[in-house]
Amino acid sequence: MEETYLLSYPGVKKKILAGGKGPLPHFPPGTKVIFHFQTLLDNFERTVVDDSRLAGRPAEIFVGKMFKMEIWESLLTSMRVGEVAEFWCDAVHTGLYPIVSKGMRLIAQGKDPLEGQKHMCGMGNLFHYHSTGFPELDEIMRNPQPLIFIMELLQVGDPLSYHRESWMMEKDEKLQTVPVLHMQGNALVRQKQFREAASKYKEAVLLLKTVQSREMPGDVDYINLGRMIVPLELNYCQCMLELEEYYEVIEHTTELLEKHKCVKGYYKRAKAHAAVWNEKEARRDFSTVAQLDISLAALVRRELKELSERMKEKYWEEKEQYWNMLEKTEGASKQEEEEQQDEEEQKDEGAKKKESDIESGKAGEKTGSSEMRRVEEGESGAEEVRPSEGAKEEESSRAEELQACEEMEGKDWQQMLRLVMFLQNDGNFLIKEQRFPDASAKFKEALGYVDFLQNKVDQHGEDWESLEKVRLPLSLNLSQCMLELKQHQEVVELNSRLLKTHRNFKATYQRARAHAALCNEDEARRDFATVEKLDPNLKPFVQKELKILGENIRKMHAGQKKNYWETTKEKWGPVGSRTKDA
Incomplete structure (x- = not known):
């Protein structure tokens, strides 16, 4: 066969080795071309560099999809099916062949051709690593040279005859x-x-995201494509909910809601948060759903009720689980202590036996003297002194305190801190259930542990400060329970002690409410003014409480049948100056 030049591509010679069948095929964009190839060096030996038949699988490319060896598309589109042709290509067209060859070799070995590469172009990766990993390819890269390609066209596939991946589609096709x-x-x-x-x-x-990435953000097409994405994302999240892939739902809905505020997105995210026990986030999303669509308020109430039930079940399960763990650790520690006590008792018994042998002679004298004492006591006729009832009560209270101290001493530092945490959680849960007497008992017990621990540490150390931080929320919660139980004087005393060491507006606010309930007008107004200074955002609440205070004082004066002038004289005195009592 004669050699012919491909006129539209200078530096290329074609030599037909075996003729093909039929007419020249049509190669529209997206056509799948399957072929075998052999690469030879342009030297006397015609050294073989690559052979697809040795790899055991033919090569394939898609026309018009930016294949790195652009010249190969031109060579193959000049062939008929079944044709075998030899192409000589100048070095101008073969510069990227080492990259293509490396990728094909890795694919033939079952490896990822992009493995180990950084995010940059192929040439950049080659310069970064200084080698393809194959010596013959490195030589071609160092010395660009003409190459010979022997190709056999096996099959030409129609663009619609196979499943096309997204990178092969045009915008309209997508x-x-x-x-x-x-x-x-x-x-x-x-x-x-x-x-x-x-x-x-x-x-x-x-x-859709691939198409959207080629549009200008803010344009009409960009916005329309974003709206098309929303229902598909929501359907995907619904499928993930059914498959119990809750964190996947949270991730996708959060990304979607950053761009599009939709009711379904908030609802699905709330369901996912509820499934993974994120109560706070679930309640927030459910409330957002009710605000955006009032017709869903009944559904939201039902979901919130179900969430509360599930959180209660989880709470009691965890409490039982961790309490059993504590009991096990306490039981193990008690067993160790009992074993140590048994060993010590055995040692003491051995020592006592030795002493009894030595002191056996003196035992008779001691018994005689004890008998003489008993006789003397009998002759004297002295009466026994019985303690009074008040002393008995004091002894019983002391016994209870000693028993509580013994129970506390039986636990180590970490066990007590865990108990404080559990008691605090119990109290918070009971407050939600509006069981204020039980909650106050839990907080008092927790404060008892904190007091016991503080008595064993230095008042100027870090442990004392840490325990004070633990004490603060317990005291505030206890004060809240007492307010609900209308134990106002105890609230005043508790918060007064607390405010000596902590400047906290919550404690001041609770003491102000207690003073207002006790009709201590001056103290209540002073505390409300302090609260307003500490947090100006509470001004509306302070004004509301002051209004209630004024109504309570008027009711008190009406009950005492005092008019305005009488109360003014009591408060300010007859001359107009404030009295000492006030």
Whole structure:
């Protein structure tokens, strides 16, 4: 066969070795071309560099999809099916061949051709690593030279004869494929094949995002594509909810809600948060749903009720679990202490036996003297002194305190801190249930442990300060319970002690409310003014409480049948100056 030049591509010679069949095929963009190739060096030996037949699988490319060796598309589109041709290509066209060859070799070995590469172009990776990993390819890279390609065209596939991946589609093709994928996903959902449906929705979303990435943000097309993504993302999240992939739902809905505020997005995220016990986040999203769509208020109430029930069950399960763990650790520690006591008792018994042998002679004298004492006591006729009832009560209270101290001493520092934490959680839960007497008992017990621990540490050390930080919320919660139980004088005393060491507006506010309930007008107004200075945002609440204070004082004066002038004289005195009592 004669050698012929491809006129449209200078530096290329073609030599037909075996003729093909039929006319020259049509190669529209996206055509799949399957072929075998052999690469030779342009030297006397015609050294073989690559051979696809030795790899055991033919090569394939897609026309018009930016293959790195652009000249190969031109060579193959000049051939018929079954044709074998030899092409001589100048070094101008073979500069990227080492990169292409390396990728094909790795694919033939079953490896990822992009493994170990950084995010940069292929040439950048080659310069970064200084080698392809194959000596013959490195030589071609160092010395660019002409190469000979012997190609056999095996098959030409129509663009519609195979499943095309997203990177092979044009913009119009992607937009036409999205509704098809959407319908397929809906059909799979009806069949309850949620995993397959999720893959369809995800593929459609990726196609739309690929198209959207080529649009200018803020343009009409960009916004319309974003709106098309929303229902597909929501359907995907619904499938993930059915598959119990809750964190996947939270991630996707959060990303979606940053751009599009939709009721369904908040609802699905709330369901996912509720499933993974994120109570605070779930309640926030459910309330947002009720605000955005009032017609869903009944549904939200039902979901919140169910969430509360599930949180109660979880709370009691965890409490039982951790309490059993504490009991086990306490039981183990008690067993060790009992074993140590038994060993010590055995040692003491051995020592006592030795002493008894030595002191056996003196035992008779001691017994005689004790008998003489008993006789003398009998002759004297002295009466026994019985303690009074008040002394008995004091002894019983002391015994209870000693018993409590013994129980506390039986536990170590960490066990007590865990108990404080459990008691605090119990009290918080009981407050939510509005069981204030039980809650106050829990907080008092926890404060007892804190007092016991503080008595064993230095008042100027870090442990004391840490325990004070633990004491503060316990005291505030106890004060809140006492307010609800209308134990106002105890609230005043508790918060007064607390405010000696902590400047806390909550303690001041609770003491002000207690003073207002006791009709201590001056103290209440002083504390409310302090609260308003500490936090100006509480001014509306302070004004409301002052209004209630004024009404309570008027009711008190009306009950005492005092008019305005009498109360003014009591407060300010007859001359107009404030009295000492006031």
